[in-house]
Every structure is written in structure tokens, then in C-alpha cells.
Amino acid sequence: MRNVTNILIVNLSFSDLLVAIMCLPFTFVYTLMDHWVFGEAMCKLNPFVQCVSITVSIFSLVLIAVERHQLIINPRGWRPNNRHAYVGIAVIWVLAVASSLPFLIYQVMTDEPFQNVTLDAYKDKYVCFDQFPSDSHRLSYTTLLLVLQYFGPLCFIFICYFKVRKLFFYHFHFYLLYTEFLIK
Template identity: 60%
Template sequence: SAVLRHARKQDETTWELKENWCWEGAASRWTIPLQFLVSLENKPGHRTFQEILQQLTAMERSYLNNSSGSWLLEDPVCPTSLSSTTFLIVAYSTMLAVGLVGNTCLVLVITRQKEMRNVTNIFIVNLSCSDILVCLVCLPVTIIYTLMDRWILGEALCKVTPFVQCMSVTVSIFSMVLIALERHQLIIHPTGWKPVVRHSYLAVAVIWIIACFISLPFLSFNILTNSPFHNLSLPFNPFSDHFICIEQWPSEGNRLTYTTTLLLCQYCLPLALILVCYFRIFLRLSRRKDIVERARGGRQKKAKGSKRVNAMLASIVAAFALCWLPLNVFNTVFDWNHEAIPVCQHDAIFSACHLTAMASTCVNPMPLLGAARELREFPIVYCQYGHY
């Protein structure tokens, strides 16, 4: 990855080198293909790059005493740490177990109790199902890829894994939008139109269709290739049968347009809409505070129960926003100015951001279950007192 500091990106597949990167020695002159350097940028870990440097060094070591050969590469090789790799594997494995068990239990609790099948709870189940999908598909692949220096999972998973992650994030945020809109309608317009269970099932179907459509480019532009390894000009190439999974877009402009649109549709705009909904709910509840406090004991208990529901649902949105913020910032900076990220800190920063984003699958189940139970006990409280 240090070599990329000597290059300027022209488009998705073309790089202009500011200086040559090759080995000049008494034994031979080797040039590492440019495609391989490009491929390094698409993979979080660079252990293959380390191995190549180590192999070249070892093969020429016996000739160094009798030659004037030297590396033209001035940047230091970024070391990899066994302890950091172990930490990532343990962390991802823990998230997989906690997220899978927690979200599965939440889905079972709601689906097995008929009285809990209301509009909001259906959206909650949909949110948990998207988290389960991440736990089943994305996290295991991440664990395996962390252990390996290449892609060993085949072309299907090369395309499906980013597709599923993108789809899951879209389903999650859109489910939160629908929950916020439903609560907003119930509290701000208690005597107006209210969605019923049938409407919620239709909305869930529409969400998944939209999410699939938004994620389609990953199926089209993620490819499995071994050309960077196959084209290495080495006397002995142990990497010729290695494959990597990378994105290959028609142009850099297309990629930037898609990733920027994705940021707006998956994060910025939905969260802005949710913020407006819950802010208006907060203002309305604040105005009713005195009336609720003067209400009878039973009514006051119901009002507090519904207030807890809104607080729990809002906390889920806040957790999602905080978990995904670092990765969105990282991707935006990397897309528009990758040189701003220190070369040797790239892997650590990316891993920390991705790990934080995946943590959202673990933090959802408990508050969602609490909200679902409150909704079972106090399903229509603001329909009763909405005229105040």
C-alpha cells in the first residue's frame, strides 16, 4: 500500500506513476504489475503485499553483497500484527454470536405472541431480520477474509456479500423511517389515518424490493480475478492460483456518483427525516406533560409506558447513526481523497470503523424487545388522549 503514495489515480483502472517501483540488482530486474498495486487498494489487509516484498528480498539477499542493487521504494513496509488479527477475529466472532442469538430471540418472541403483532412490532421484526442476514452472511465472510491473504470463497460470495450488506443496511434504515413515521402519525395526528397490520406487511415488501434495487451494482461490478497475481514477473510465482475480490466500475465518475448517492439514501436523508419526526414527537409530548401528570393513575401509567416506547425506539436510531457514522466518514474520505488517510494506518482505521458498524447488529435486540413489550401493553394510549 505504501507504493500507492507514489501514484495518482486517473480513473478506476488507470494509474499514473510518479516514479518507477522495481527491483534493480545484479541478479535481475523485476517490475510488479500495476494491476496488483490497484488491487491492494480494494482489500482491507495487505499481507500479500508484505509476502511479495519478503519473497523478493529473500531471493535477492544472496546477491546483495556483490551488486549495487537497491529498492527504489522509500516508504517503510507497514507491518502486520498477529495480536490485532486475533483481536479482530475474536471481536467479529463475538458480534456474530451475540447478534444472531439476540435478534433470533427477538423475532421468536414477537412472532409467537399474537397480541404483539402490531404495526410497529412488524417493522421491528423486519429490522431484526436484516441484522440476522448480516450475521449469517457478512460477518462469517469477514472473519475468513481477515485470516486469509486472498479470496477463497468463490465468485458467488464475492458478489453476494457486499450486496447483502448494502441491502441489509438499506432495510434497517428504511424500517426505522417507517417506525418513526408510524409513531409520528399516531401521536401528532391521533384522530387521522392510521396504518394497520396489512399495510405494514406491504411496506416491508416494498422496502426489500427497493433495497435489492439499490444494491444491484454490487452484483454487477464486484468481480473475482487472479490477473494481479498471475501477471507477477517473478522467477517463481507462488501466487498464480490466488484470487482477489474487487470492484471494477466502468469509470471513476460512476463509482463516485453511486457511493455518494448511497450515502445520501442510506444515511443522511433517512436520519434527517427520523430526526424531524422524533423532534416533533418530543415537542408534542412536552406540551402534554402537565395534562398527563394530572391524569388518573392508570392513565398516567399508560402515558409513561408509551413515552418509554418512543425513548427506546429513538435510542435504536441513535445507536444506528453512531455505529455507522465512522465507516461512512471513512468511505467518503477514501473515495474523494484517499491520500488523506495515512498509509500504514489504513487497515487499522478501516477495521475499527467496520467493526463499529457491525456492532449495530448487537445493540438492537434488548431495547427493541423492551419497546415491543411496551407496545403490547399500551398499544393505543395516544389514540385515547390525542385530543388534549
């Protein structure tokens, strides 16, 4: 159990479990009830934890791809060890927390959307949403998250597995040539 892959998979599992316990139930209830009932602390904490855990999950997948890449492409060269895995996990968590801090800062609970509604059913109801200083701040932050949580990791994982695939087909091609040579 004490190898790099298992350490990274445990970290991935922990972050996914965090989503299942801390995010899914609150999001489910919020979607069903159409207003926020969990208080201001959870209004700030829920999207923060969700962003942290998603970031940790995707970067854990990146580290797993890097480790597999190294083991297959360069089996006699540099290989990540347990210490590298723990350092990588620590860096991932610090990066995830830092990139998620705007949710703690700008997430607010307000009754503003319900103020002009005259139905009694919407009295004393609140919603939870992000209130950035300006639309350009929101656009910058969401673009950063898109690059950090999606495009960057996607490109990195794609390159790692593409190189593995390329090596596989290179060896497979020579295997076919070799077996063809033996048959003749």
C-alpha cells in the same frame, strides 16, 4: 404480535440476522486471510446481500419512526395498519434489491493485485472488489448509497422524533403551568 410495530421489528430482525449469517463470517475470514477464498459467486453475492440487508434495516427504522410519530403526534388521525406495514416492507425490499444491483454487476474476483508480487505465498490468491466502468460511476453510486442509506433516513428519523420531542415539551410546559396554578 400482529401489530404494526411488531411486524416492522420482525422485518428489522430478519435483515439484521441476514447480515449476521451471510455477511459477517465471510467478511471476517476475508479480513483475516487477506484474500478471497469463497469463489466468484459469493464474491458477487456477499456485498449484494450486505447492501440489501443494511438498506432494509435502515428503512425499517424509518417506518418505525413514522409509525411512532403518527401514534403520538396524531393519535386520532391516520394510523398505519398491518396492510400498510406489509406494503411498506415490500417497497423497502424492492428498493433495497434495486439499489444493490450494481454489486451483482460490478463485483469481480481477480488476482490483479498479486500479479507483481514474487512471493509464492501470494500465487493463486484472489481479491474481491468492485470494478465500475469509471471512477465517476463509482462516485455516483457511492454518493447515492450515502444519501439513500444514511442522510435521507437520518433526516427523516430526526424530523419524526424532533416533532415528538416538541410535542412532549409543549405538554410538559402546560403541565408545569397547570400544577403551578393549582398550588397557588
